[in-house]
Amino acid sequence: MTQEIFRDDAYCTEAEATVESCDARGIVLDRTIFYPKGGGQAGDAGTITRTDGTTIAIVDTVKGAPSPLGAGRGEGPPEILHIPAPDQNVVLSPGDKVKLRIDWERRHRHMRFHTATHLLCAIVPHQTNGCSITAGYARLDFDMVEPLDREHLERELARLVGEAHDVRTVWITDEELDAQPDLVRTMSVKPPRGVGRVRLLEIDGVDLQPCGGTHVANTREIGALRVAKIEKKSARTRRVVLEFADA
Ligand SMILES: [Zn+2]
Numbered sequence: 174m175t176q177e178i179f180r181d182d183a184y185c186t187e188a189e190a191t192v193e194s195c196d197a198r199g200i201v202l203d204r205t206i207f208y209p210k211g212g213g214q215a216g217d218a219g220t221i222t223r224t225d226g227t228t229i230a231i232v233d234t235v236k237g238a239p240s241p242l243g244a245g246r247g248e249g250p251p252e253i254l255h256i257p258a259p260d261q262n263v264v265l266s267p268g269d270k271v272k273l274r275i276d277w278e279r280r281h282r283h284m285r286f287h288t289a290t291h292l293l294c295a296i297v298p299h300q301t302n303g304c305s306i307t308a309g310y311a312r313l314d315f316d317m318v319e320p321l322d323r324e325h326l327e328r329e330l331a332r333l334v335g336e337a338h339d340v341r342t343v344w345i346t347d348e349e350l351d352a353q354p355d356l357v358r359t360m361s362v363k364p365p366r367g368v369g370r371v372r373l374l375e376i377d378g379v380d381l382q383p384c385g386g387t388h389v390a391n392t393r394e395i396g397a398l399r400v401a402k403i404e405k406k407s408a409r410t411r412r413v414v415l416e417f418a419d420a
Pocket of ligand 1: 212374385
């Protein structure tokens, strides 16, 4: 099972790790700073460097099959597969020590956009039914029939960014959630049950919802946003596309 460094420290850009396996599916490590595509957020790119200094370019990170826990112990969370760019020499053996480095410029854009989508959840009081976060844009689909006003969204986003709210993750157990029905009521997305422990993303005084993604530490770090598009995707879906205003 891979230790997920990005869950506790989204700002970690370099780390050392040991190779667990390397095959046609990708590279599995004992620990990683590469976020695997999931929860709408794109996977990380970067490099894996061998002890001899040669480097493997990683173009994407994805979740694979559940990880084996050993004889009779069932299955763990999905493996994290680091996908090498094509046409490289990708010979790695279990036990090899490697240095990891993520494409920070790309990841930081994912973090800024991901936190921005949570702000949007706080502004638009409707459930979401789709989400895509890339380095170029963030797209969020709301389950609603009312029209959305671009100027209102941009103004409110700018206000919440400018107010510089702290962003933090909080782990909470099923029992703690059951004991606080009011807390669950305030969440813009309802937490899953039966997994024992849920990771919540809290934007101080603004939004609280379960999320496994990577986020900036303060909303001011998001910077200026523009609502690039508001689309009526279906009778019951309104799609909002965000871009950075300086891009
Ligand atoms: Zn999220």
